[in-house]
Amino acid sequence: MNILFKALNDTTRREILEMLKDGDMNAGDIADKFNMTKPSISHHLDLLKQADLVIAVKKGQFVEYSLNMTVMDEIMAWFVQFKTQ
Amino acid sequence: MNILFKALNDTTRREILEMLKDGDMNAGDIADKFNMTKPSISHHLDLLKQADLVIAVKKGQFVEYSLNMTVMDEIMAWFVQFKTQ
DNA sequence: TGAGTATTTAGACAATCTTCTAAATATTTT
């Protein structure tokens, strides 16, 4: 849970998630959308991966990132505890 | 949104929210539940208040804290965007 | 009014985080 909220606590990372909602992307294309160096984006992607919010699949020399909905469900469940009571 | 995720990105603060789920509490009683000084807890409460996750009402010399469900809804809505698509 | 209780504010310090540049690794293509 800790690493999950940590991963979500950054505008760039949340924007990456929103971008991936519209379709998978490779690391370079993601980086191009931000005014930030590739290593920085790579680090953000690593945090999202650690939190299991995204899945990385190597495709040749590219790495394709996609959303992992399963973990979203876990967070949703955490919030629901407040609603049902 | 930024300040919201920031407020949620801390175990102590999330535990405070979970405690308040079971009923309102004043600052001192909240602090007693943690192995941490009162000023530290006061600071955590301040962040939760800034994020509108809790509401603080002064009652005499005490300050009573309660959950603010409205903002929970806002976060839920952010997550729902990923589910519906 | 003064003493006691509840809470916050101020300031400091160590730990963590975000970003950068430089270099390393992995893959493709010529």
Next chain:
DNA sequence: AAAATATTTAGAAGATTGTCTAAATACTCA
């Protein structure tokens, strides 16, 4: 095999965060 492209790793620097102690503020009650 060498050059080019895609991505990550390593290490550093400045900013932010979590926690503490000491002091200030707010309120109650004798």
